[in-house]
Amino acid sequence: MTQRKVISFETIRVACKNCTLSQLCLPMGMSPEDVDRLDSIVKRSRPLHRGDHLFRSGERFRSLYVVKTGSVKTYTPSEEGGEQVLGFHLPGEIIGLDAIDQDCHACSAKVLETSAICEVPFQRFEELAASIPSLQHSMFRLLSKEIGHDAEMLLLLGKKNAEERLAAFLVSMSQRLSKRGLSPTDFYLSMSRHEIGNYLGLAVETVSRLFTRFQDEGLVKVDRKHVEILDLGTIESLAGTAQAAGSRKHSN
Amino acid sequence: MTQRKVISFETIRVACKNCTLSQLCLPMGMSPEDVDRLDSIVKRSRPLHRGDHLFRSGERFRSLYVVKTGSVKTYTPSEEGGEQVLGFHLPGEIIGLDAIDQDCHACSAKVLETSAICEVPFQRFEELAASIPSLQHSMFRLLSKEIGHDAEMLLLLGKKNAEERLAAFLVSMSQRLSKRGLSPTDFYLSMSRHEIGNYLGLAVETVSRLFTRFQDEGLVKVDRKHVEILDLGTIESLAGTAQAAGSRKHSN
DNA sequence: AACCCAGGTTGACATGCATCAAGGGTAAAT
DNA sequence: ATTTACCCTTGATGCATGTCAACCTGGGTT
Known part of the structure; x- marks a missing residue:
């Protein structure tokens, strides 16, 4: 498990409040105390490497993931190795939003290069969102933004x-x-x-x-x-x- | 204002709790009291007719819309009359989700046939969602479902x-x-x-x-x-x- | 150093669908 | 009833892009 060069843990254990991505990520307009509450449910794992999966199509949905450094692609694996790449995700971007509905991942997420990823357990997140209006609002906006982005892609592919x-x-x-x-x-x-x-x-x-x-x-x-x-x-x-x-x- | 045949008001004033679409729409798993609270913020207007707009691209975002009967298309009008149709919306389906992020509509919504539409003022809806966990959850699922649907369309257009x-x-x-x-x-x-x-x-x-x-x-x-x-x-x-x-x- | 191999590039060719053009049917307007 | 206008259909043609094939290149391995 430790055969790869271990990147300094300091780079991983950065809390939300110090995160340079906080304006891109969820904690927009939250009080410092509320950011701490969010921070307390976020898990930060060791860096992932090229080819690692955050999740695979069909798996139970448990968490959202935020790219902190590196990049990730999401794709729908279809029969016989064919696939459709749905997106490339850069730091500050959130992955897994499409799985909330079915409670099950419809796409897979694969790391493209050594990356640090924050994991946000969704059930705990939802509880938090219900008690922090600005967090709920951020989440609505985030989901909406994704829909708007998809619409741009539809235009791109369609026209x-x-x-x-x-x-x-x-x-x-x-x-x-x-x-x-x-x-x-x-x-x-x-x-x-x-x-x-x-x-x-x-x-x-x-x-x-x-x-x-x-x-x-x-x-x-x-x-x-x-x-x-x-x-x-x-x-x-x-x-x-x-x-x-x-x-x-x-x-x- | 009354030059068109007025459809019986009874067909319009149906409350959420009697609505046959309630399982498709938002009030999934809500208590009767909570459904009443939701009901109280929903506006039901007279029927709209072919060609009427629910909203146009660029307008301030105020409400979500739910198709009750009839059908609606959403599209992004581009310069010189060209447009990209984003979707057709049937009864039980919700329109305007992409506007939450920018607080402004990026697409237009036009009624395809005589239709009854419920209007849900978003700000009041958000307040309600913060106090009704199952409503917040329904909304997250709804937004997520839209994202999943868009992914299917990306596959369709891409492959x-x-x-x-x-x-x-x-x-x-x-x-x-x-x-x-x-x-x-x-x-x-x-x-x-x-x-x-x-x-x-x-x-x-x-x-x-x-x-x-x-x-x-x-x-x-x-x-x-x-x-x-x-x-x-x-x-x-x-x-x-x-x-x-x-x-x-x-x-x- | 020689090898290997996945990823990338380039050329030749094939084809699915857009485009252009014309005509017919249907419904609203006069 | 006639006109008008739109929507739909059908055929002929061209082009953008997919497909097939060959080769190059750089990075990793033995």
Whole structure:
């Protein structure tokens, strides 16, 4: 159990109140005492490693998970190894929300790189939420935000072409990383081309070709997982309902 | 204000406790007294008619809406009249959940046929939820369910072909209608082919051709908006990750 | 150092569905 | 009853992107 380099426990035992993610995470607008109460139910485990699962499809739902460092992908495994990637989750983002309804996980969550994850036992959380109105409100907002995000993805998959999809993906990564103080134009992708393609509803080859094309056009510089965005403005305009040259999108 | 035929007010003034939808809607597992409290904040307006809006994108968020009879579509209007249909909402289903986060509606909701709608002022609802644990739980589940449903749509749009999409649409309609006691195999669609196509990420023509093909294959009988499902089993198998003849789906 | 192998790239080709175009049926408006 | 307008259907064509195949590349292993 200890064969891997153990990362200093200090980096794990940071409480909610000191957490730099607290504004992204749940404790928005809570009193210090209430943050302590929330803190007391949150479990912090040792770091997880690439390939580890937070949970698997079909398992009983017990906890929500918050990414503290690293990244996680969620996906629905279908028969015969096929899968649909539902999302990539960066620090401050919450995983497992879709399982509350059925009390059972419909998707699996796999760690993409060494990551620290907070676990929030849901039953205790619900009790807490009932007694802390601002926590209940945060949770409603969080769930709602997820629904809004899904709606954006529906639009992406339903109406956008390959170019727009990849541009939107890059913009999303850029925005989410910069929100936590990292460079919006220089970052490493923790997921493979395969996973990106799956997520965006594209073949791996299409993703690869688009990266190459964006690079040829001077929009990005790509070296394996390392992405430098050279012209964020143009990529943003591609990601919107930008009229891709010569391709009026259907208005169905 | 009274130029249209007024539908008997009795049909509108039904309280939550008598509502046949109460098991689909919010008051799952609430005590009679608590249902009364919920009932007291719910507003029931006169019936709305085809084309009326519950709310429009950009408007301040104030209330959730529950379809009591009829049907509603939600969609994100984009520049130049293009739009993405996000969903069709049948009796018992709740609309506006995505607006909680931003406190502002990101999509519009338009009534597809004469419909009765319950309005639930959200602020008062939240106060109530904080004092009724089972109501808070119902709400968490409801939001979660919506997220789970969106994930299914992501899979549909990301991985399924046209045939599978339309089959899935028919199965979904069938299941939702039968859940409220209507025929699972004989119903009227309240939305146009255009709207179905938009929702499924397909061109109108494709939807039309598929209806024709399903009919030729003896799976359904279609006459304009009237659909009779003749072979639900086969349609269900098409809707799943059925291997459409001669088209191994990519496993990206 | 040589090997291995998963992940990535690139090219050639195939195809599902969008697009374009035209015509017919149905329901509301005059 | 006639007109109008929309919705739906059907056929012909083109294109974006999936599929197949080959090769490259870098990181890890023996």
